[in-house]
Amino acid sequence: MANVAFLGLGVMGYPMAGYLKKGGHEVTVYNRTTAKAEKWASEHGGAFKATPKEAAEGQDFVFCCVGNDNDLREVTLGADGAFQAMKPGAVFIDNTTASAAVARELGEAAKDFDFLDAPVSGGQAGAENGALTVMVGGDEAVFERAKPVIDCYAKMVGLMGPTGAGQLTKMVNQICIAGLVQGLSEGIHFGKTAGLDIEKVIAVISKGAAQSWQMENRWMTMNADKYDFGFAVDWMRKDLSIVLDEARSNGARVPVTALVDQFYGDVQKMGGGRYDTSALLARLEWK
Template sequence: MKVTFLGLGVMGFPMAGHLTKAGFDVTVFNRTHAKAVAWGEAFSGHVASTVQEAVCEADVVLLCVGNDDDVRSMTTGKSGALHSMKAGAILVDHTTTSASLAEELSQAAQSHSIRFMDAPVSGGQAGAENGVLTIMCGGDQALFDELQPVFSAYGKSSVLMGAVGQGQRAKMVNQICIGGVLSGLSEGLLLAEKSGLDIATVVDCLKHGAAGSWQMENRGVTMSQDKFDFGFAIDWMIKDLGFCLDEAERQGLTLPLTEKVIAQYRQLSAQGDNRMDTSVLIRALRREQ
């Protein structure tokens, strides 16, 4: 199976690397070509200079870029992948996007006789590097089954959530939950600090109980140490939570906690924390005291 990976950011770079380790014939493309060259030096695979060159012989094309416009540029744009992929090939979008874009891409892919699946991932940079991502998929069962060997290369879990777009909606739920957990964790840590509790001891105790979470176990101590350089910038979380609020509006829902969290992230971004990890949310609460 020939696999192409488009987009070699903090997620795509290691994900494509895991594919070569799993034995796939991998070709990569990145808009900043030097990053693709660096990948080629780190892993055994092919480095393409254009999207067309990268995808023309691929059985599966995987995509992980920044936002909806980036995805369109790489897929349906003038020199996008759909114009050069062979009929019957598969396009998988691992980017976190709007559900409406996933549905738009599915229709565009069908017009080129290409199969499509939306498959956003969760687990962050560490999950990508360790090959233990959670993959939320939207599409049909047969395609999901066919892609299992690919997903297994860099994923710990892949779940079919329903039709195209449902993978993105599941990722929205994921991001809402992360924002809510970090909000509560931030308030709890502030109280612990003010009360004179040792944060490492608190985290070590609570992580095994009902309050335990990935965020507490992996970010609780570093949040108290004001350390936030962990790869997933809050500018991306602002984008993701914006999709959540848009989808909620379409469903006739209001999400007050999510609205509060995105406002705090926007304030932090404006104050220069835009490249910090999502756990930087505690700074917003500290500044409100």
Template sequence: MTNQTSPAAEPAATDAPVQPRRIAVIGLGVMGGPIARHLGNAGHVLTLYNRTPARLTKWREANPHLNAAIANNPAEAAQNAEVVITCVGNDDDLADVVLGPQGVFTTLPKGGVFIDHTTVSARIARQIAVEARDKEVHCVDAPMTGAQAGAEAGTLTLMCGGRADAIAQATPVMRAYARRIVHVGKAGTGQATKMANQICIASIIAGLSEALRLAQAEHLDLDKVYEAISGGAAQSWQMDNRWQTMATDSFDFGFAVDWMRKDLGLALDEGRGLGLSLPVTALVDQFYADIQALGGGRQDTSALIRRLPRKGGK
């Protein structure tokens, strides 16, 4: 909720002077790549590492005005860094680049700042925080919401877990690419908050899919339906940004179904560990499995509507 007084939500600063930092960014995918660009444009000194060299080449071609160093492994990227940012794939990827024999924590100096933007389990976030404490490194788990568009625009929302001193060290850096920075609580709470976020998104898309199919079956003017219902309690980001594309079966963009299934799996695992039943989440997760079976694993999560056949309409 945004009206709470604690934890605080920190708006991004757009005009404040920036103290240049030596920052390593590990993982240059659809989220990490734009983050690195914003950091470079803010005047920070960049070192980059990506497991797939082609992404490094693509990033440099897209940002010829930024002079970033290229590291051969995460340890090399971190050895002269003041701040290390990771944005990789899953728990195993994160453990490898942070805790592995050539990982960040083998070289990141004491007093350094480690920020992870990967969506992973709360368990690995807490494990990394313990390792960071022993190495006297500030550690923040900060999964994101705002999608690729938010990363490109620098308007992400970050849900952060970690000690208050770590958040204070990380916030001036994260403001280069985030509009809202919320300190949720201790280590791992950022990841738990992201699980709640994904549960909400997946459930909204499931309802939106059924609503749109009903409107189509009734032969309604879909633009008029959107105009009528988007101004009331049914309004959501998903409705505003996906109604039109779902109506035209356009799904080759955005947050992939495969990624959503990974995230819902994390939420379901966390729920089981807490003795908590999440029946709607489990059901929507299986709906997404149907989309994967249809070959839509790399399509946007709004492709969930594909499992509902059209009945008349236009």
């Protein structure tokens, strides 16, 4: 068992850190709001520290799941950042969905220790059930050392390539989700407008080529106009902005993704920034 730190106790990080503790590791947490870190430590029996630097000191593995590139730089490279205290041979594992550029930047900054970019997919439910998919970029030997620990909160962990490849794979994931949710929204909207029984429609088409995770897990709430749960539209727009920035940089053409990003902007204007990403249907039906 390892000595582990976890930085960032949001809706994802809080349960992920819990699964590391359940896996038998000694876990120390840090959160910008100290009261939340104290609450986690009280619930799980771990420790908490006031700064990322203090939390990272002496740890074998340091995990991180924060909001964006700037948050990530603050908790790693800042004056009280974790990189100031990482012990030689330790591994920093970043679960934040961030840019490939910042992943490479942090990989370069990790001198006497190792770095893996390891964004996750599965949303809040995946984190709470310890069933996330983890896409990792970094050195294979480092990955093999870290994988047994990452497995505590994951159902699938894959090494995708060198540093930055994890973040690039997460971008592919979000591109696919954006197109699928828009297609499902249009399908349900079309079916309802045409007077079809959507339950019967989904029961049939979900057994054919149109089947997807989104269809299986979201059609019912979408049909009931319920969106107050799940992966927020605000977060999806953050992720898609990373995708579109990367596409501009590497020359990839992602016209559908760019269009769906605009549609999510419409949902935000409707007051749905915290709605689940399946709220694209609400945009089609908004009067």
